[in-house]
Amino acid sequence: MTEQQSASALSRRDFIARSAAVAGGLGLGFHVPFDAAAQSAAASTPEVNAWVVIRPDETVVIRIARSEMGQGTLTGLAQPVAEELECDWSKVTTEYPTPGQSLARNRVWGNFSTGGSRGVRESQEYMRQGGAAARTMLVQAAANAWGVPASECRVEKGVISHPASGRSTSYGKVAEAASKIEPPKEVQLKDPKDWTIAGKSVPRLDTAEKLTGKQVYGMDLRLPGMLNAAIKDCPVFGGKVASYDAKAVEGMPGVKAVVRVGESAVAVVADTWWRAKTALDALPVTWDEGPNAKVSSETIMAMLKEGLEAKEAFVGNRNGDAAAAIAGAAKRVEAVYGYPFQNHATMEVMNATAVWTSDRCEVWTPTQNGEAALAAASEAAGLPALRCDVHKIHLGGGFGRRGAVHDWVRQVVAIAKEMPGTPIKLIWSREEDMVHGKYHPITQCKLVGGLDDRGNLVGVHMRISGQSILAGLLPQNLQNGRDPVTFQGLNPGGAEAAIGYTIPNVLIDHAMRNPHVPPGFWRGVNTNPNAIYLESFMDELAHAAGQDPLEFRRKLMANHPKHLGVLNAVAERAGWGKPMPAGHGRGIAQIMGFGSYTAAVAEVSVDDAGRLKIHRIVAATDPGHAVNPQQIEAQVEGSFVYGLSAALYGECTVADGRIVEQNFDSYPVMRLDEMPKVETIVMPSGGFWGGVGEPTIAVAAPAVLNAIFAATGKRVRQIPVKNADLRRA
């Protein structure tokens, strides 16, 4: 057997095993020879309903439309379904339906979008109903077989019994009969106080394979006959390919094709990715960089500074007359803050695999939104969506990069279209991933506040100047030109992201200034800068008023008990007010975002050389209902890594129209040596469903920035902190 044949045999075996794991009982729509074998085992078991399949061996398959990217949504959504289903949790496994199957079934699985910390909170109700309906049908099937009323039957851990006659059976035995029963029109959901699976810190369902290398990520996929592609897009956003010399690399080892991708990119296709990348690096390309090549960080900053003083701005929150209140105040406080572009820097770079023929296109990719990926594939393929499908693969990180736009999916389909019938796997290099992100929007913020002669806050004007995510990504969602997402955490009310303070006179507005660097939703989105701006400025106001920052906040929070609840919890646990050694300081911050309330206290020290050490974080979150507390703790801990990496180091700069930072050597992130101890308080107050993947990110930076001030007297107003001199004056 040649190496090529053995590789092919290996990949085929792997693929069969993996397709069962990845696509599960729904199988793969793509018609490769082994497709039927991959499908047959699971397809022989009919579903009880769209959410639940129970196999004869009692395995309970729960279908999840949202994507797993580390946040634990597979487990977190399976729990409430299993709760209502009354099945044996140890028998539960999960699978992804495909967006194509959902489309063909009138979107039976609802929204696939996995962003905005919405996974659990927006789908729990219909998924719990799905679990309850399946339970009703399974019990009815047993009751029918026994000729007894279903109301006389009981069920526990997947075992149905009829106490009056002493009979019992199991879900696996009645599942097929249950699948033929008319679904109930209404179901009663359990009271959360009666939960035994949901609300508990059960271990994740997807851990074991992540410890052995068996977990398949998009980058790991292998299909028979597959070729690999590496791509380079014009480094200046908006630029184009002028020309390239394919002949220079066509003879290089393994190279199969050099393909122009759209107006702006060129790809090399080879037998292996390394050979494709090697040839791509050697490919002479001339770019038509266009007018954006003149843009730099400095020109962008000038654009934003102009917006700070501009007359026209979109209003996000207005109450009273802030200008008059500030003008009449005994003391005026003013500060300008800023937040840079940042790359998501998922550990797994963008990638996808596609096969295109004139009548069908299939894509395998890590995506936060299967339906959006399907739409992108369909458009790029030139085929109706029902002739395409997307097979979701576990994400090696998402953080918002893999949700709203699927630029890499469009690319891979465009390449696959040039080679009909051949599976093409496109993997970006880390450098490509760094310079072609969808960046955290850049903003500046000018805050002006007024204090009366007793130190009471009488008015605040908060002017945000800068980039709108919606204008860049989803302009159809703007409201008369205004981007409501800009005001996350600053809204006057609502269940999503309301400000936690009652300020007598307030104006929060946005001068939209959109540089050419493409923005994206970045874990925490606009709560990140907004929490820095608001919570750092609250700290400044408190100091200007000669008051304790915690007490200053509390006075403004009487009408915001849930915001206040988490703030008090962290203050108490952290020992707010207790003396600290010289050079140490405590900072506090709170915000509401994604339907949840979060607060944090940070304890830091700064040595004589200006070196920062973050010693301890105390964080509290009130997400309403807590489906899996230990996974909420994991999300909160991780939020401090992501949020503090951003605060300390995160910065993508622009020179000659392109992103300067190319890899982790110039775009550093937090590592284990700097990781503070994180103490998490999960305090669900019930009655609402908030998200947990994102809200805590936002309090990480302001808690630390306020602690730096407490330790040094230095106020860092422009992140990242790495650019600031923290030595005490």
Added chain:
Amino acid sequence: MPRLNVNGTVRDIEVEPDTPLLWVIREQIGLTGTKYGCGIAQCGACTVHIDGAAVRSCALPVSAVAEEQKIVTIEGLSPDGSHPVQKAWLALDVPQCGFCQPGMIMAASALLAQNPKPTEEQIRSEITNICRCGTYNRVLAGVKLAAEGGEAGRG
């Protein structure tokens, strides 16, 4: 033709000599548990053991590895996921997205092989792999648990 000893099996390799070991492992040998993260030995997602030491395979040309040297990947760390580090990781539910975890586990297991009872400071300075989900606190706890025997029950 160069030969490599990977997970106890010696294999012939047909590839340009400057190909990084990572891509030989992933694309020629077909073991995809070892990940590409950065290509410049910064993030550690590609960590394997060479003669017991943790090595970042993404920036190491395959020509620099001799046939006598024993390469171990995540797939070869234990027959069934029963290495003390893997057991500790399972007990603490360490991974989130999991992409960096093969490299993290290979770095942790190499550390413990050389220093069975590392101090917290040693763990913090020796494990320099990047995790963007932010599993560091559980990684730290996992290495400590593995060092204590790693026999704690799950959950």
